[in-house]
Amino acid sequence: MLEVRNLKMYYKTLRGYVKAVDDVSFGLEKGESMGLAGESGCGKTSVASTILRLLPINAKVVDGTIVFEGENLLEMSKEKFRKEVRWKKLSVIFQGAMNALNPVRKIGDSISEAILCHESVTKREALDRAKRLLDLVGIGAERIERYPHELSGGMKQRTMIAMALACNPHLIIADEPTTALDVIIQAQVLKVMKDLRKKLDLSMMLISHDLSIIAETCNKCAIMYAGKIVEYGDIASMFRKPLHPYTGKLISAFPSILGERKKLSFIPGFPPNLLNPPPGCRFHPRCPDAREDCTKKEPEMIQVGKEHHVLCHRVE
Amino acid sequence: MADALIEAQSLKKYFPIKLSLFSRLRAKKVPAVHAVDDISFEVESGEVFGIIGESGSGKTTTGMLLLRLIEPTSGSVLFKGKDLTSFSDKEMQKLRRKMQIIFQDPYESLNPSMTVYGCIAEPVTVQKVATSSEEITDIVTKALEDVDLVPPEEFLYRFPHELSGGQRQRVAIARAFVLKPEFIVADEPVSMLDASVRSSVLDTTLDLAEKLHCGFLYITHDIALSRYICDRIAVMYLGKIVESGKVDEVIRNPQHPYSEALISAVPVPDPAARRTEIVLGGEIPSALSPPSGCRFHPRCPYAQDKCSKEEPPLVEQPAGKSVACHFPLD
Numbered sequence: 213m214l215e216v217r218n219l220k221m222y223y224k225t226l227r228g229y230v231k232a233v234d235d236v237s238f239g240l241e242k243g244e245s246m247g248l249a250g251e252s253g254c255g256k257t258s259v260a261s262t263i264l265r266l267l268p269i270n271a272k273v274v275d276g277t278i279v280f281e282g283e284n285l286l287e288m289s290k291e292k293f294r295k296e297v298r299w300k301k302l303s304v305i306f307q308g309a310m311n312a313l314n315p316v317r318k319i320g321d322s323i324s325e326a327i328l329c330h331e332s333v334t335k336r337e338a339l340d341r342a343k344r345l346l347d348l349v350g351i352g353a354e355r356i357e358r359y360p361h362e363l364s365g366g367m368k369q370r371t372m373i374a375m376a377l378a379c380n381p382h383l384i385i386a387d388e389p390t391t392a393l394d395v396i397i398q399a400q401v402l403k404v405m406k407d408l409r410k411k412l413d414l415s416m417m418l419i420s421h422d423l424s425i426i427a428e429t430c431n432k433c434a435i436m437y438a439g440k441i442v443e444y445g446d447i448a449s450m451f452r453k454p455l456h457p458y459t460g461k462l463i464s465a466f467p468s469i470l471g472e473r474k475k476l477s478f479i480p481g482f483p484p485n486l487l488n489p490p491p492g493c494r495f496h497p498r499c500p501d502a503r504e505d506c507t508k509k510e511p512e513m514i515q516v517g518k519e520h521h522v523l524c525h526r527v528e
Numbered sequence: 529m530a531d532a533l534i535e536a537q538s539l540k541k542y543f544p545i546k547l548s549l550f551s552r553l554r555a556k557k558v559p560a561v562h563a564v565d566d567i568s569f570e571v572e573s574g575e576v577f578g579i580i581g582e583s584g585s586g587k588t589t590t591g592m593l594l595l596r597l598i599e600p601t602s603g604s605v606l607f608k609g610k611d612l613t614s615f616s617d618k619e620m621q622k623l624r625r626k627m628q629i630i631f632q633d634p635y636e637s638l639n640p641s642m643t644v645y646g647c648i649a650e651p652v653t654v655q656k657v658a659t660s661s662e663e664i665t666d667i668v669t670k671a672l673e674d675v676d677l678v679p680p681e682e683f684l685y686r687f688p689h690e691l692s693g694g695q696r697q698r699v700a701i702a703r704a705f706v707l708k709p710e711f712i713v714a715d716e717p718v719s720m721l722d723a724s725v726r727s728s729v730l731d732t733t734l735d736l737a738e739k740l741h742c743g744f745l746y747i748t749h750d751i752a753l754s755r756y757i758c759d760r761i762a763v764m765y766l767g768k769i770v771e772s773g774k775v776d777e778v779i780r781n782p783q784h785p786y787s788e789a790l791i792s793a794v795p796v797p798d799p800a801a802r803r804t805e806i807v808l809g810g811e812i813p814s815a816l817s818p819p820s821g822c823r824f825h826p827r828c829p830y831a832q833d834k835c836s837k838e839e840p841p842l843v844e845q846p847a848g849k850s851v852a853c854h855f856p857l858d
Contacts, residue, residue: 251722364811394582394749399793399807421723424752424795447799465723466797467752469779476727476756482692 213415214240214263214383219276221262230486232258234439236276237513240383240432245409245416247426247447249462250436251483256419257307259436260385264304265293281382300330303376305369307388312372313360319346319371320356326378345374349404366397370404377408383415390425402429423466427451432519435459438484438494441513445520455522458495493525501526532570532606533743534594534711539567539603541589545816561815563589565767566603568842571743573710576734578746578758578775582790584812586767587747591713594745595627596620607711625655628704630733632716634696638688645684648672648703655707671702675732694725698732705736711743719750730757751794755779763787766815766823769842773849783845783856786824822854830855 221233232255240246248256261267263278265285278285280302285293306312314322323345324338333341343353349370351363360368369389376384386405390398406429409416420426426433427447434444435458443456454460464477481498484490490497496506503525511525542560552558564586571577579587592598594605596612605612607623615623631637638647648668658664672680675698688696697717704712717733718726734757737744748754754761755775762772763786771784782788792806810827813819819826825835834854842852 251724366811395751395793396582396790396808397811398795399805400809402795403805403807422795423723424797427797427799427801428795451797451799462724463797465727467750467756468796468798468801469752469755469791469794470796470798470801473756473776476730478726478728478731479724480728 213242213281214417215277215279216259216263217277217279219259219262219278220274221258221267221276222272222274223268224270224272225487228487231439231489232271232486233262234489236436236439236441238434238441238444240415240417242382242415243413244432245418245430247423247430247433248417248419248436249421249423249426249433251462252421253483253486254436255439255486256421256436257387260304260387260417260419264298264302264385265290266304295330299326299381300379301382303379303381303384305372305376305384305386305389308392310365310368310392313368315360318357318359319363323371323375323378326375330379341378342374345377346371348377348408349374350400364397365393366400369393369397369401373401373404373408377412380412381414383417385417385419387419388421389418391420391422398425405429423463424468435462438489439486440494440523442495442524443520443522445517445522449517449520455516455520455527456495456524457499457501457526493523531572533573533575533608534745535568535570535606536590536594537568537604537606539590539593539605540565540601541586541593541598542601559816562767562818563815564593564600565818567762567764567767567769568603569762569769569772571711571745573743574738574741575760576737576744576746576758578748578754578761579764580748580751580754580761580790581764582749582812584766584815585764586815587749587764588715590764591629591715591745591747594711595629595713597629625651625657625707626710628707628709628712630697630700630704630712630714630717633720634693634700635688635720637700638696640688643685643687644672644677644691644699647688647699648706651703651707657707667706671706674705674736675699675702676728677702694721694729697721697729701729701733701736705740708740709742710740711745712737713745713747715747716749717746718753719748726753751779751791752796763790766812766818768823768852769850770824770853771849771851772842773845773847777847777849783849783851783858784824784853785828785830785857788857789829822852830857 217237219233219236222229222231250256320342323342327338343356347353351367351370390401418430431447433447433450434441437458443459454463461479479498492507492509493511496502506525511523513521513523515521541564542562544558544560581587593600645668648671649664652658652664652667658667669680672683677683677698718729758775761775761778762769765786771787779791782791789806789808808827821836821838822840825831840852840854842850844850
């Protein structure tokens with residue numbers, strides 16, 4: 213359904229190119245949900261904005277293809293993309309719902325605007341659909357006249373979900389959808405997302421720094437480090453047997469409420485500056501098992517399981 | 529307990545709402561936000577005590593009350609048996625040396641126009657711990673080494689904007705520990721940091737706390753993390769402690785329906801984990817007019833008649849726990 217191949221996207225700055233997305237490839241089938249995880253600044257959101265073609269002007273796609281339902285999104289004209297793809301087939305739930313809604317518009321108007329832009333329906337029909345969507349996400353149709361400031365954080369985030377669903381998209385990209393929410397509200401929002409995904413047979417890409425959320429909601433996962441995907445595969449085998457040292461370290465840095473109480477691990481050092489990433493494997497300066505060839509030769513993605521890929525010299 | 533370092537006794541903090549003169553004259557009672565409503569607990573030396581709860585549950589207000597950064601509406605705080613609320617400003621200033629706080633956001637808690645040296649030296653000069661500049665430099669260098677900002681010379685004259693988030697928080701920690709305090713409040717010290725650096729910053733902090741044998745109050749919403757660092761925890765809901773006890777007892781065997789729901793809502797970084805999920809409906813009610821009886825009764829799946837009428841007291845249970853519920857779970 214979505215096939216990203218060798219995607220390279222650089223930001224042009226006064227000091228040179230920031231290689232935010234460097235040779236990223238992954239695929240997503242219909243009905244699947246994929247998690248994209250990594251530390252801040254690793255390029256997660258840049259991948260999403262490239263797929264949605266929401267890049268700032270200093271960003272440049274250097275290489276690669278993004279094929280979505282048979283069409284290369286990068287070659288499509290801007291106008292066609294806006295009219296036919298964005299929101300109709302591919303929509304997004306942005307980070308920080310608190311600020312993503314227009315504060316001076318009623319939520320019903322915000323949702324129906326998305327519908328009116330893409331379909332030739334009357335305002336009344338659009339509002340009716342907005343009501344049904346609000347019911348669907350558990351806010352209740354009676355709140356259609358509310359303004360964002362009258363809603364709590366969890367309700368704003370659900371409004372964003374309703375908005376993303378407005379034109380019956382096939383794929384939703386959720387960028388840190390629950391980061392600013394409390395645990396109980398987070399559980400509510402994630403439950404709504406899980407239920408809807410089943411009910412409407414949606415595909416989803418969930419971007420988050422929190423591996424525990426991905427473990428609970430996705431069936432596939434990709435780990436990014438310094439602009440590259442270092443490991444990707446089905447969630448069960450990745451969490452049971454992480455192959456890349458970075459994945460393993462990242463997983464054991466997350467506290468769990470179950471199981472044994474042991475010391476949490478951490479990764480010494482800092483993520484590299486993407487203006488000038490280290491040669492060879494980008495993780496080698498922080499890697500406990502780095503060998504000599506790690507510092508010189510860039511590793512290639514190898515397949516280890518049915519759907520399990522890893523970017524590391526040490527994996528045979 | 530005799531050896532409690534700091535003790536809160538029926539502490540209350542109400543924030544009155546600002547009203548226009550007209551409505552103030554008409555109102556029978558000025559409405560107030562019941563941020564902290566009658567809580568009692570104690571923290572011993574060398575102990576890490578966690579306060580967990582959602583936003584708006586009064587965790588931060590509790591931390592500020594213990595340090596007397598805000599005045600309580602009623603109740604008292606005892607530091608080594610002496611009531612802080614009766615202290616004069618001058619006495620309080622002397623005592624500040626022994627009680628410090630680490631704030632949540634290292635991007636806002638450090639003065640952007642002060643160097644790292646200035647930030648850490650400030651408490652030293654204010655409290656007149658050292659006077660000569662060599663002495664101060666020695667103390668500051670030592671403090672930086674303690675928080676693993678090495679070599680210290682490289683960091684002394686940097687400004688906060690030249691540091692990463694983790695390094696900034698380390699500076700804030702060095703500043704809190706530089707006077708060798710006996711009691712520390714840490715308000716969500718690592719919630720702004722990436723998972724990969726979070727545990728190393730926490731390790732540093734807890735090692736320092738252990739070395740100084742100080743009491744440590746850890747305020748957090750991250751229950752999974754609290755399990756790794758706290759000895760005892762208290763769960764707060766709408767300004768009240770609903771359950772407290774040893775961390776493993778509370779998390780493995782929660783007896784208050786709210787703690788049960790809160791703990792079950794925490795996602796687990798293991799796709800194979802099976803657990804019962806209790807998703808509570810609704811949101812935390814307004815602290816302006818908290819529900820009658822048990823504050824949790826409108827959202828409680830097990831609520832009965834009695835719960836909406838009578839307020840449950842915090843009752844001691846076996847295994848050293850206390851629970852405020854009419855019908856505690858087994």
